[in-house]
Amino acid sequence: MKEEIMSTIRTEQLGDVLLIEINNPPINAGSLTVRQGLTAAIQQLQAQPDLRAGVIIGGGTTFVAGSDLREFGQPLQDPQLPTVLAQIETCSKPIVAALHGAALGGGLELALACDARIALAGTLMGLPEVTLGIIPGAGGTQRLPRRVGVSRAILMICSGERIKADKALALRLVDEVVSADLQTHAIALAQRLAGRKCRIRDEQVPTEDAAVIEQAEQAALRAGKRRPAVLAAIAAVKNAALLPVDESLAQERAVFQQLRVSTEAFALRHQFFAEREATKLPSTLSAAPRPLQTVAIIGAGTMGAGIAICALDAGLAVILLEQDSAALQRGQQRVTDHYQGRVSAGKMKASLAAANEARLVPTTDWAQLSRADLVIEAVFEELAVKQEVFKKIDQYARAGAVLATNTSYLDVDAIANATARPQDVLGLHFFSPANVMKLLEVVRGARTSLDVLATGMDLGKKLKKLPVLTGNAFGFIGNRIYNAYRRQCEFMLEDGAWPEDVDSALQGFGFAMGPFAVADLTGLDIAWRMRKSQAASRDPRERYVSILDQLCELGRLGRKTDAGYYTYVDGKKSKATDAVVRNIIEHASQQRGLTRQALSAAQIQRRAMLAMVNEAALLLQEGIASRASDIDVVLVQGYGFPRWEGGPVFWARQQERSALEHDLQVLAAESGHGFVVADLSVLLN
Template sequence: MAESTQVNDVISVGHDGDIALICIDNPPVNATGQAVRQGLEEAISSLNEDGSAKVIAIYCAGRTFVAGADIREFGKPPQPPSLSDVLDQIERSEIPVISIIHGTALGGGFELALSTHARVAIKGARIGLPEILLGLLPGAGGTQRLPRLAGIPWSLDVILSGRQVKAEEALEKGAVDRVTEGEPRAVALAAAQDVLDGKLATRRTAELKTEANQKALDDTLAMVTKKNPHLFSPGKCVEAIAASTLPLDEGMKVERACFIACMETPQRSGLIHAFFGERAVSNIPEAKGDTRPLAKVGVIGGGTMGSGITTSCLMAGIPVRLIEVAQDGLDRGVATITKNLDGAVSRGKMSSDKRDAALAMLEPSIAMEDLADVDLVIEAVFEKMEIKKEIFGKLDTICKEGAILASNTSYLDINKIADMTNRPQDVLGLHFFSPAHVMRLLEIVQGAKTAPDALATGFQLAKKLGKVGVLAQVCDGFIGNRILGHYGKVAAYIVQDGASPQQVDDALEAFGFAMGPHKVGDLAGLDIGYMTRQRKKEEGLDPDERYGGTLADKICEKGWYGRKTGKGYYLYETGAPIPNPEVETLLAETRAELGIEPKAMSDQDIVDRYMTAMISEAARVVEDGTAKRPVDVDMVFLFGYGFPRFRGGPLHYADTIGAAELVARIETYAKEDPHYWQVPELLRKMAADGRTFADLNKES
């Protein structure tokens, strides 16, 4: 066999008799960057011109087939040749071209495979078209070629979900032609030989006809419109897939128009910001230092949070010693954990064997002394400083040297907790969000004396648990709850001034939130906010301020805590929330007591005030260093507070409004309430300099 020749740095061509082997070697994931596109174009052209091969096989070096676009090209002017042009050239090749898929073939990588004349997947491979997760659609023929091979219904499922599909399912549906085992180059040679021997059929996908299925298109469009009424790209995906019944060149024109339309929406920018932001939050020096062992974790508290944290650790393969003060509480905790793991099995997240193995790693105990050998303790008890101080004082004498002591507090001062120990360097906050085994956010709170390796271990834990770890500094509520505490007041003010709780919820759900703030409060438990407001009053944290909790306090004093009591802002007797008519009576009393004459308020005004309040406190959080960068605030709200992902986060959204407009809004609102509405200095400076939060992210 002749040695391979390099077309460029990432593409080589080898020959074995009548077989030509094109190898893509563009680490780490063989992305379809300019050099790959250029090299493929030159290789296919050269092989067709010299006629030296009767079949061409494309395979990849390394751990995967082409796993998508080159993210380094995002936001930059496109460089020729376009992927679409290269794939058209591959499909038109006079010499049959086959692709050998191993690892993952995603986005442009799977579109590359679709343009070849046969696809062979190596066992364990996965395929997918995840562009919808970025507010886009497959733009290099994916919406046109996949339906020709696998039909409209399955193509709608794959493209609209963005999911990764196992090779066996792809084979069953016709998206690949064979599933086999072996090393990519050897499989490429064997499959190419089968083409020569007539054992593996090849054909141009463009020459296949998509079977029309208007019902599937109509049903899917209705479903996505109902499920995600705010999103633009799902409808465009359906429109493009519908065009696959046309000749390929005509369908490609529709796909291109739909792709460009998606590119021009703000949603695309927001979703790409979310994509990169998820990776950026851990790309900081604090997350990359030396770490400590995480072989065994201790969790104190078997309630909702402790059980969820334990479940998350067990699902990640980390043994847990669960501590409760009494046997009945421990039994309830174990039962909850078992139920959580059973739920994971029923949802297909884990096998029953893995569930059993996870439960075998759980060691329940009512003796805190059993934490003597764990590497990390996560305290998850009632949100009272006195209780937490007592626990950490005990842990200081029980836990081994170097063990990390973490509190799952939502608001409380980590430094005061650390002061109860002789090892403040080992103490940090790990603020999980409920349900802890589902929610992906983990605020990692750095105390004044937290050691660098303890902090880095917090990020390592987040990675092991599949969570988005965000660094936060100590303050009341850290990043998320501090901001929530501020904008939660404006929701109360809006209701006091004339809107109903339902109108506020409806307006914000129309903006893109999955649930409005009053439904969220009912779900979380209104007593939590009540206790926090009472604590802040006692500690003098809200001096001389219009008290926003008056209506909420009246509701709680009635014993209405939301879903768990069947009544809050809404009634839950029939399951779905129905506005609680008694809240209107309490609201009228509140307005009378405060001397407020209610006024009509538009949905847009509600959204503007709510979002401006959120952005204002978020700017202060960045200004005083509680959050390291604006993107950290955005990821906290995307992964912990239900902020609409397509809007990118509160500070990304702020850039779409502009600092100058935000300052003008705040100054207008301040005429009504100068204490609450104050322009953050950072925002005022940004308005003067014409800068954005995106600029601050680049500088950090």
């Protein structure tokens, strides 16, 4: 037996099999050094007469969970991955891929180029490249359809679907699944293959009905919003059945190279790294989190029940507290209905659902709070109400418990000061529906202790969310920027646009919905109530648009009343605003002394983006956001900002600075008194 270390690759001869172990923690990313090491190892396997087969395995907790994305924005250095995979396929000796943890992206492409694949139960596999604005560039679009068929390959690649080992076995992506001793089984499989090559590239693509392929293609286009990478992936997969394999592989690589340096791919990689960074506290705020096993949630409405489900799914014990038994029963039923729905849809085993529900303790007894490590208040969004709740929490919560308010825009310090322990209080702004939305704003109050802050961030990770740190200011990061965006859109109504013009333009930019359709969906009365609470402190010189107020006064509260900015017949939105809304808007323009002028989609988009960018810079200036990239994470994850645009900060960095600064001055003049022009250097330098 002999062993050799080659940078991130370790080789060890085990009888007549060469074990090739990838060691590039934490995810064994397929970097240049990994590719160089694999090339050397394959050459060693080919050159040694006493070796009959090879096994490629991942060291640590995973196989290869993707490529090193940091390389994608730079000129790629040789050997590139297709060259390494070609060496595996042309090696005269069989090579087995032994998979555990995850085989994603280039990791799965590496496995598919081997002669056989064996996986540990639970291993995840997938080709997520399209979600990063590119396509698989090392044969994924060619080898995958040869095993699963064109239609299934289109759906898998275009969605970035991840499947577990048992499903991969059924799809013939792996040859064996084992529950233990992966290396031992992989060595045995390699020995059985000795003397034979089994290349997927030599297989024929299974024949399918054209209608089935067309159906998969249309589904992928709808889900992927016809983004360039989706279109390119579909074309590449279809080529697998139409062209000689070497020609289609060359075309795949050429398209990959074009897409990886596109603005969209840069934006998606920016968002990927921003999300990873957002979950980390700045080094000056780091501390050990407090122990967390039991969570109490006050309020069993839609939000409270959603938070309870998140905590139950994370394996935590949950106390759900309501003021009366009827409200408690409704909240408990929401949780039960959720789990029954998951089980019925085949998305959760009945045993797991039952175990989760068994950890739920519904109660009207405030004394139960004494058992909780963390208490989350999720009651009505009104400061006085929340302050009263926190006074009561203070009486029952044990010393050292973390106390959190789930608020969208209220002053966390004003709530914390209702207790005798403001150092234990922080804000946790969950987004609705709480059990679906990944974003969690963790709000630091003036006296929040560092270990409490760390506990909030740790909770977000436990709940499989993206926790983002924010300072305590009106609206925090997300609602503050969205408020500036929506306000600018309201200004455009007075200036000459109709709600449908604004919504259409911003959907064209990539938002899932425009601001007025969103307002109708969530209910106009929510914003109306917030505005009324601010009325006393509003500067009368500021430009204020009263259109929403007037709609609410008429009882037009959105979808729930079948009328808001739009009318809703049988639940369907009218394509255009009706006479009532147009009369209110025209009257608002007249009162402002404005001559209405139509705005183009480009004008609407730029004004909306400028408002967001300006507010983002103000947030950084004021220290409310810790990092510029955190702002992009919040807007993409919580507010429907198109991921492929990277976020408002990334967007700003793609613009010409002088034009951006000039247009901000114009926007300030259009917006009137109170519009503060930010120093963009905090975003752009």
